[in-house]
Structure formats: structure tokens, C-alpha cells
Amino acid sequence: MIEIDAVTKVYGTQTVVDAVSMTVPSGTIAVIVGTSGSGKTTLMRTINRLVEPTSGAVRIDGEDNRALPAYELRRRIGYAIQGHGLFPHRTVAQNIATVPGLLGWDQKRIANRVDELLDLFQLDPAAFRERMPHELSGGQQQRIGVARALAAEPNILLMDEPYGALDPIIRAKAQEDLLAIQARFGTTIVLVTHDMEEAIRLGHRIAVMDAGKLLQYSKPADIIAKPATPFVKELIGAPERPFRLLSLVRVADLAEPGEAAGAPLDAGLSARDAYAELLWSGREAAPVARDGAIVGRVRLQGLAKQAARPS
Amino acid sequence: MAQGISTAATGGRVALDKLGVILAVLVAAGAFLLPFATFRANRIVLGEPRSLLEALAPAEAWALLALVVAGGGVALLRMPIRVKLAASVGVLCALLVAVGRAGTFLTPEGNTFARVSPGSGFWLLLFAFALMMADALSRLALSPGKRLAGLAVAAAILGAILVSGLWNDLSILKEYANRSGAFWREAGTHVLLAFGSLALATASGVPIGIALTRAPGLRGPVLNVLNIVQTIPSIALFGLLIAPMAWIAANVPGASAIGIAGIGAAPALVALYAYSLLPVVSNTVVGLDGVPRQTVDAATGMGMTDRQRLAQVELPLAFPVILTGIRIVLVQNIGLATIAALIGGGGLGVFVFQGIGQTAMDLVLLGAVPTVVLAVAAAIVLDALVEMSERPGVREAHA
Numbered sequence: 052m053i054e055i056d057a058v059t060k061v062y063g064t065q066t067v068v069d070a071v072s073m074t075v076p077s078g079t080i081a082v083i084v085g086t087s088g089s090g091k092t093t094l095m096r097t098i099n100r101l102v103e104p105t106s107g108a109v110r111i112d113g114e115d116n117r118a119l120p121a122y123e124l125r126r127r128i129g130y131a132i133q134g135h136g137l138f139p140h141r142t143v144a145q146n147i148a149t150v151p152g153l154l155g156w157d158q159k160r161i162a163n164r165v166d167e168l169l170d171l172f173q174l175d176p177a178a179f180r181e182r183m184p185h186e187l188s189g190g191q192q193q194r195i196g197v198a199r200a201l202a203a204e205p206n207i208l209l210m211d212e213p214y215g216a217l218d219p220i221i222r223a224k225a226q227e228d229l230l231a232i233q234a235r236f237g238t239t240i241v242l243v244t245h246d247m248e249e250a251i252r253l254g255h256r257i258a259v260m261d262a263g264k265l266l267q268y269s270k271p272a273d274i275i276a277k278p279a280t281p282f283v284k285e286l287i288g289a290p291e292r293p294f295r296l297l298s299l300v301r302v303a304d305l306a307e308p309g310e311a312a313g314a315p316l317d318a319g320l321s322a323r324d325a326y327a328e329l330l331w332s333g334r335e336a337a338p339v340a341r342d343g344a345i346v347g348r349v350r351l352q353g354l355a356k357q358a359a360r361p362s
Numbered sequence: 363m364a365q366g367i368s369t370a371a372t373g374g375r376v377a378l379d380k381l382g383v384i385l386a387v388l389v390a391a392g393a394f395l396l397p398f399a400t401f402r403a404n405r406i407v408l409g410e411p412r413s414l415l416e417a418l419a420p421a422e423a424w425a426l427l428a429l430v431v432a433g434g435g436v437a438l439l440r441m442p443i444r445v446k447l448a449a450s451v452g453v454l455c456a457l458l459v460a461v462g463r464a465g466t467f468l469t470p471e472g473n474t475f476a477r478v479s480p481g482s483g484f485w486l487l488l489f490a491f492a493l494m495m496a497d498a499l500s501r502l503a504l505s506p507g508k509r510l511a512g513l514a515v516a517a518a519i520l521g522a523i524l525v526s527g528l529w530n531d532l533s534i535l536k537e538y539a540n541r542s543g544a545f546w547r548e549a550g551t552h553v554l555l556a557f558g559s560l561a562l563a564t565a566s567g568v569p570i571g572i573a574l575t576r577a578p579g580l581r582g583p584v585l586n587v588l589n590i591v592q593t594i595p596s597i598a599l600f601g602l603l604i605a606p607m608a609w610i611a612a613n614v615p616g617a618s619a620i621g622i623a624g625i626g627a628a629p630a631l632v633a634l635y636a637y638s639l640l641p642v643v644s645n646t647v648v649g650l651d652g653v654p655r656q657t658v659d660a661a662t663g664m665g666m667t668d669r670q671r672l673a674q675v676e677l678p679l680a681f682p683v684i685l686t687g688i689r690i691v692l693v694q695n696i697g698l699a700t701i702a703a704l705i706g707g708g709g710l711g712v713f714v715f716q717g718i719g720q721t722a723m724d725l726v727l728l729g730a731v732p733t734v735v736l737a738v739a740a741a742i743v744l745d746a747l748v749e750m751s752e753r754p755g756v757r758e759a760h761a
């Protein structure tokens with residue numbers, strides 16, 4: 052659990068982070084979203100003390116993060132940034148081995164961990180271990196950046212616009228991978244982005260920042276349904292609201308007994324994608340399949356109900 | 363050679379090489395207008411010029427002339443770079459052999475007073491074909507390893523010529539023969555001055571550069587002072603140091619015991635060190651500044667201490683730029699160390715200034731030629747090292 056307690060950061064005369072308090076429960080993803088310059092990065096960097104707050108405190112599992120020397124704290128917290136920040140003079144394996152090396156793991160354990168992580172990110176260890184960062188594609192570099200951040204099995208992972216430089220297809224894949232990894236290891240993640248779409252897709256909770264202030268910190272459905280300020284509403288985009296709500300639900304949750312014609316939809320599909328598919332194929336309803344077996348159907352009407360403003 | 367020009371010009375269809383036109387003019391002047399060698403009855407009388415055809419036995423003279431003209435032709439015309447390289451290396455070797463043969467040919471049997479030295483024509487030809495070779499080499503863009511191998515081959519050829527005694531009848535080697543002990547002693551001093559000041563400058567300049575990146579307020583003042591030092595003319599700096607160094611020698615206990623004095627090697631070393639500091643410090647600063655901000659941020663964010671980050675990330679990434687500073691210093695100091703002789707610091711400059719004093723140009727060459735050879739070799743070696751230390755991908759990351 053990360054508790055950010057009345058954290059303020061002042062640079063000169065500018066209050067970059069203004070009395071922000073928020074709690075990230077263990078094993079959840081909190082996404083900090085806001086326009087550029089709103090103080091997201093600064094707020095996130097107070098967690099691993101790359102920024103020391105002017106006032107306020109950050110506690111991790113109840114303990115003030117100033118209890119340890121900063122470098123020891125940072126070795127326990129994964130850190131991945133936009134443009135990955137890989138060391139250009141070190142191989143992929145050496146990059147991933149950075150924190151385990153700092154922690155003094157033995158060579159064999161490090162080598163095993165490197166291979167394990169490469170496998171986890173679907174990169175063949177034999178082919179990638181000895182490559183240099185410049186020999187990788189942007190998406191591969193980004194994956195190595197996250198693998199490096201996870202190398203010492205941290206409970207907490209900080210990510211600053213990790214997908215900012217990726218094209219939409221690679222980005223969607225990377226987001227899927229992150230959700231899978233988070234679900235598997237129960238990592239507590241704080242992720243900074245300026246993209247509300249990404250925030251809604253990834254966050255268990257979303258923190259909306261503007262000019263250093265935390266405007267709202269809620270579950271995605273609440274942010275969409277009950278924006279705290281006009282700015283939050285604008286950030287979500289009024290015309291997008293129904294579709295953003297739909298994107299929070301899976302077809303499986305909406306399936307009802309019954310039959311329907313045509314190609315089945317996968318139960319894991321988001322309601323938004325299902326809605327688009329029904330509109331496109333001109334159907335009123337479609338069968339829902341899980342692991343190849345039909346488990347029910349969804350109807351256009353049912354989906355539309357989901358998209359309406361919650362009462 | 364003149365023939366080469368007219369054929370190409372009247373033919374109209376033969377493509378000319380731009381640099382080649384200049385080279386061809388130089389070659390023509392060197393081969394036909396200027397003396398290939400100079401003959402003197404003894405080491406200080408005025409020399410008599412000997413043209414290429416007079417300086418060698420007829421068969422050798424015509425063979426060399428044919429080679430030189432052919433080489434000029436290759437320079438003039440557009441041809442594959444490898445052909446140009448082969449031609450220039452071939453003619454250079456022929457010139458080096460021929461100048462030794464001219465020494466033997468022009469020295470009367472048993473006469474130990476007569477002096478034969480390379481003439482301006484020889485130097486011009488050497489310059490023209492060296493330029494042609496350098497141009498071909500740079501256009502071939504050889505790998506650092508190949509360049510080092512080339513340097514080793516050139517050194518081997520030079521060594522073989524010296525050992526074979528081919529040049530023993532040339533004035534410069536006669537001067538050497540008369541003072542070989544002094545030559546090696548001064549050469550040793552020269553190398554010690556150049557490398558010693560470099561070592562001191564590296565050992566102190568890199569930490570200073572690191573400190574400047576950590577304390578940005580100091581950066582401007584310190585770099586300005588070092589800049590001003592660089593602008594002091596070398597002779598003035600050597601002179602300026604005499605008084606304070608003499609004072610130190612007289613007043614600091616033990617200073618004179620370790621060789622510190624107003625004149626001699628100590629002030630020379632200090633002056634060279636002062637000149638060396640700016641390139642090393644400023645390249646360290648530039649190199650460290652050039653390390654991508656994100657890379658530094660990632661290193662800190664993952665829990666490296668300041669020292670670990672410096673040693674594992676910043677210095678390795680800045681290394682090629684720092685090495686470039688070291689290269690500048692070394693080549694500069696090999697040249698500047700010549701002036702140390704003026705304040706009794708020794709080095710190859712001793713022969714240069716003795717030679718000027720005695721109007722014995724051969725003696726000047728005995729000091730100057732090894733200095734130039736040393737500087738060129740140092741430049742080639744360090745350029746290769748700089749290139750080998752540069753890592754692909756690092757520079758893109760800077761952008």
C-alpha cells in the first residue's frame with residue numbers, strides 16, 4: 052500500500068504539486084492522468100524519492116519512505132520511464148540485471164531471472180540476451196525497460212508514460228501484457244499518462260491532476276459517471292462517455308440466456324467492441340462463446356442500457 | 363606529367379579528379395622545377411641544388427621520374443580509390459628509397475664532410491603523394507583496426523629502411539650518427555614531457571570536469587580561466603613560469619631536490635600541463651552533459667548511488683568524448699614539447715634550436731622530423747581508439 056499524505060512540492064515560486072493525498076491499495080493499479088505540466092511526474096517521483104516533497108510524507112506499507120537511504124528504497128521499487136532509458140552501452144541481459152546486480156544476487160540467480168523475464172515478455176532469451184538496445188525495435192526496447200524494472204521482483208512498480216512512444220497496435224499489446232503481469236504477480240502499480248483512454252483501460256483507480264491539484268481520485272466508472280469538476284468532464288470527453296463506460300465491462304458480464312445468429316463474440320471482449328461489432332454486422336444480437344462453447348447471447352439493447360448514465 | 367594534363371584536357375572525355383589537378387601541379391613542380399637533393403661540401407656552407415636527374419644514377423633517375431609521372435597521372439584522373447591508394451603508396455616508397463640512393467650517389471667516395479640532404483622538390487613530392495594517400499584512405503573509410511595495421515606496416519617500412527643503412531649517407535642521419543646518445547636521451551625527454559603532462563592533465567582534468575558537472579556554478583569561471591591559459595602564447599607561458607618556479611625551488615624545502623627549478627624540465631612540464639587542462643576538462647564536461655537525461659534518470663531511479671552511476675553509466679558513455687580531448691592534448695603536446703628546449707627543458711627541440719643557431723638545417727630536421735612522425739602516429743592511434751570506443755546506438759540516444 053502506498054499512502055501519499057498531503058504532499059506538496061514547490062519549485063521557486065511555482066507549486067507543482069499542491070497538497071495531494073491519495074492511497075494506492077496493495078495489488079492495484081493507480082493511473083495518474085492530466086495534461087502536460089500538471090505535476091503527474093513530480094507526484095509519482097516523490098514515491099521513490101527522485102523528488103523530495105517540500106512538505107507532506109509518503110508511506111509504503113505504513114513506513115515513511117525516508118526510513119531507508121534513497122538508493123535502497125529505489126532498489127525495491129520498479130521504475131520504468133518513457134523512451135525506456137535503457138543503458139545504450141549494455142546488452143539486454145546486462146540491462147535487465149541492473150538492480151539484481153546492485154542487490155548482490157549471485158550470477159546464476161541473475162542469469163535465471165533474466166531468462167525468465169525475457170520469456171515472460173515473449174522474447175527468446177537465446178536471441179535477445181546479448182543484443183544491444185539499439186538493435187531492438189521500439190516495442191522490444193519498451194518491453195526490456197519494463198522487464199528491467201521488474202527484475203528484482205519489486206512489490207511496487209512506477210511507470211512514467213511507459214507507452215508514450217509506441218504506435219497504437221504495439222501499445223494495446225503492451226497494455227494487455229501489463230494487465231496480465233499485474234494480475235499474475237499482484238504488483239502495486241502507479242502509472243502516469245496524459246491519455247484518458249489508457250487510464251480507463253489500465254486503472255483500478257484514476258487520479259486526475261490539474262495544475263498540481265488532485266481533482267478526483269476514484270474508480271473509472273465513477274470518474275466517467277460523476278466527474279468532480281468540469282475539467283475532469285472535459286478530459287473524459289463528453290461525447291465519449293457512453294463508450295468509455297462500455298469499455299469497462301466485458302461481454303461475459305452481460306451475457307444472457309438465449310440464442311442468436313451469426314458469428315459468436317468472445318466472452319473476454321469488451322462491451323464496447325461487442326457494440327461496435329453488432330452495429331457493423333447489422334445484428335440485433337450475437338452469441339457469446341467462452342473457450343469455443345456458446346454460453347449465451349448479448350443484445351444491442353442490453354449493451355445500450357450499459358452505456359447510459361448510471362443513476 | 364605535363365603530357366598527362368594535355369591528354370586529359372584535349373581528350374575532353376577523360377574525367378579529372380579535382381584534388382588531382384592540384385596534386386598534379388605539385389608533382390610537376392616537385393619533379394621538374396625544384397631540386398630533388400641539396401649538396402654541400404660541409405654541413406654549414408650554402409647548398410647546391412641537384413635536380414632529380416642529377417641526383418641519381420641515370421637508370422634509377424629515369425625509373426623514378428617515370429613512376430612519379432605515372433603516379434601524378436593516377437592522381438589527376440578519376441580512378442578507383444584503391445588504385446589511387448596503391449599508386450600513392452608505391453610512389454612514396456620509391457621516393458623514400460630514392461632519396462637514400464641520392465645520398466649515396468652524390469656523396470664522393472670516402473668524403474666525410476660532404477652533406478647531401480633532401481631538396482625542396484623531394485619534400486614537395488613527398489607532400490603531394492602523402493596527401494593523395496591520406497585522401498584515398500579517408501575516402502576508403504577504413505575500420506580502426508585496419509588503420510592501426512596500416513600504421514604498423516608504415517612503421518615497419520620506416521624501421522627497415524633505417525636499419526638497412528639506406529639513408530646513412532643523408533645529412534640528417536649523419537647528424538644523428540654524431541649524437542645518437544643525445545638523440546635518444548632527448549627523444550626520451552620529449553616523450554616524457556608530452557605523455558607526463560598528458561597523464562597529469564588526465565588524472566586531474568577528468569575529476570575537475572566531473573566536479574564542474576556536479577557544481578554548475580563553478581563551470582563558467584573555471585572554463586574561462588582555462589580558456590585564458592590556452593590563449594597565452596607558448597613561449598610567453600614558458601617564460602612566465604621561470605620566476606615562480608625559481609621561487610618555489612628556492613623557498614619550498616625539498617622542491618629543488620625533486621628537480622623543480624626556474625628553468626629545465628619542471629617548468630616545461632607545468633606549462634604543457636596548463637595547456638592540456640582545457641581540452642581534457644571541457645571534453646569531460648561535454649561528454650558527461652551528452653549522456654542522455656533519461657539514461658541518468660533511469661540509473662538513479664533504479665537505485666544506483668552517485669558513484670555507481672558515474673562509474674557504470676556516465677563515464678562509459680562519455681568516454682569517447684573524453685578520449686577525443688586526450689587525443690587533442692597528446693598531439694598538441696608532442697608539438698609544443700619542442701619549445702621546452704628554450705628554457706632548458708630538453709626534448710627534440712634541443713636539435714631544432716641548436717640547428718637554427720648553427721644554421722645547420724640538417725640538425726633542425728633531426729629534431730623536427732621525429733616530432734612530426736610521432737605526432738602523426740599518435741593522432742592515428744588515438745583516432746582509431748576513439749572510434750573503437752564509440753558505441754553504435756549511443757549517439758542516436760543523444761538525439
Ligand SMILES: Nc1ncnc2c1ncn2[C@@H]1O[C@H](COP(=O)(O)OP(=O)(O)O)[C@@H](O)[C@H]1O
Pocket residue numbers: 062067085086087088089090091092093094
Ligand atoms: N526540477 C524542476 N525544477 C523546476 N521546475 C520543475 C522541475 N520539475 C518539474 N518542474 C515543473 O513542474 C511542472 C510539472 O512538471 P511535471 O511533474 O513533469 O508535469 P507532468 O508530468 O504532469 O507533465 C512543470 O511546469 C515543470 O516545468
Ligand SMILES: [Mg+2]
Pocket residue numbers: 091092093211243
Ligand atoms: Mg511527465
